[in-house]
Amino acid sequence: MTIQTKDYLFVRNKLLNKEEIAFLDVREEDPHAQEHPLFAANLPLSRIEIDAFAKLPKKNVPIVTLDDGEGFALLAAQRLVNLGYTDVSVYEGGVQGWKAAGGELFKDVNVPSKSFGELVEAKRHTPSLSAQEVKQLIDSKEDVVVVDVRRFDEYNTMSIPTGISVPGAELVLRLPELAPNPKTKVIVNCAGRTRSIIGTQSLINAGIPNEVNALRNGTIGWTLAGQALDKGQSRKFQEVSEDTKNDAAQRARSVADKAGVKRASLEDIQNWKTQSDRTTYFFDTRTPEEFEAGHLPGFRSVPGGQLVQETEMVAPVRGARVVLVDPSGRGVRANMPASWLAQMAWDIYVLDGVKIADLTEKGIWQTPLPPLPKVESIDALTVSHWLKTDSNTIAIDFSTHANYVKGHIPGSWYALRSELSQAIKKIPQVDRYIITSSPSELSLFAAKELQALTKAEVLVLEGGNNAWIKSGLELEKGPTHLASPPLDRYKRPYEGTNVDPAAMQAYLDWEFGLVEQLGKDGTHHFWVL
Known part of the structure; x- marks a missing residue:
């Protein structure tokens, strides 16, 4: 070829x-x-x-x-x-x-989004307060609300004391009832800089009456200031009244209009789904729970704040058309992210006129897959019996390193599919290999590659790791038996609770330099409202 x-x-x-x-x-x-x-x-x-x-x-x-x-x-x-x-x-x-x-x-x-966030701050002088200033406000019991705009799992791992989880796209919808008094100061934080800059500027763009500031440098800045973070918090935003929804909807629509966001109808969606000369992405920007309760066919669940932060992870075709929908939040969680994507030079539309009756699909989004290879498989209970009684059987797990560490079949080996020819040299030679993964389909593609590298029998665990767990079988935790280096996940300097302060500072220094790099690159078409 x-x-x-x-x-x-x-x-x-x-x-x-x-x-x-x-x-x-x-x-x-x-x-x-x-x-x-x-x-x-x-x-x-x-x-x-x-x-x-x-x-x-x-x-x-x-x-x-x-x-x-x-x-x-x-x-x-x-x-x-x-x-x-x-x-x-x-x-x-x-x-x-x-x-x-x-x-x-x-x-x-996520460099396009991070560099865009720095450009927003440079152009709009997005207001921020230092970690020490925010701690002083909290300690002196000032009238202040701290909102954490990251994913809930990130907030739950570590958060600013008193902080409430309000993922980015929810801010304009939820904040009016978290801080109903316009004199209440609002602090927006993330782990580093981007999401708090975008969140703060979203509230300012939407005309929220409160004084709003980003926590400068997020949880990294807090940690570098020698201040303690909370762990395991679960405070979340609540549902809001119809009046609040209507007011937020007007504010968000106004911002989207100023940013040049275009409007789409259900008829447009049907046409675009079959269009052969244009890539279109269809994203539902509500919470995953709302999506699972009912959504439009063909739409993928991507909460709006994360979409702005990680656009290229779900929409790698630069120049594509992107359609957002928020049927149960009056469009707020579509219009606010859309306003940012428009400024990031995406061809962006918000779908209007969707009724609850149109949300005919339920459950999680199903990944579209090609025809799967036919590979001999074996059930979890048989595999468990073999692994306990036959020293000539070994399991190899092709999941992400993060998932492997959380829990894997006892005694199994972690391998990266892209590094398989090197990994197989480290895994003991046996007569039979059982391949597993999350998602289970990954094993089917890896099996033939492994078979080409060994004379041993290669079988796939039917249903992958999920089937093992559903069978009630035990898991082993931790980074045991690594046949490949964990290259599949870049360790972000703002994740987790045991990051080297020097790495945190280096990360902040890098972010500060992004606007200059954008200028040198010159291909982005970014602009700021």
């Missing part, structure tokens, strides 16, 4: 002309985070069959794969062609080729 190559000018021209392109860094997340072009979205080789149909809904979108000389880009391109994609190329020269051609390289993850 001959795969074409593309150069710097091809990719750059696509970005400058706002034409569709999926520029995909197919390395694992950690090497991706070390350095990559601004709009090179991370879609690891390990997960291409699992993620491609959701992230690349149009089969003829121009795709350019990127690596750093490991050979992953060519393998990824071949897999994409096998999945039916018709316009697939490899970026010639890899990451270093981009740099040699004069391209800017960026560190970390």
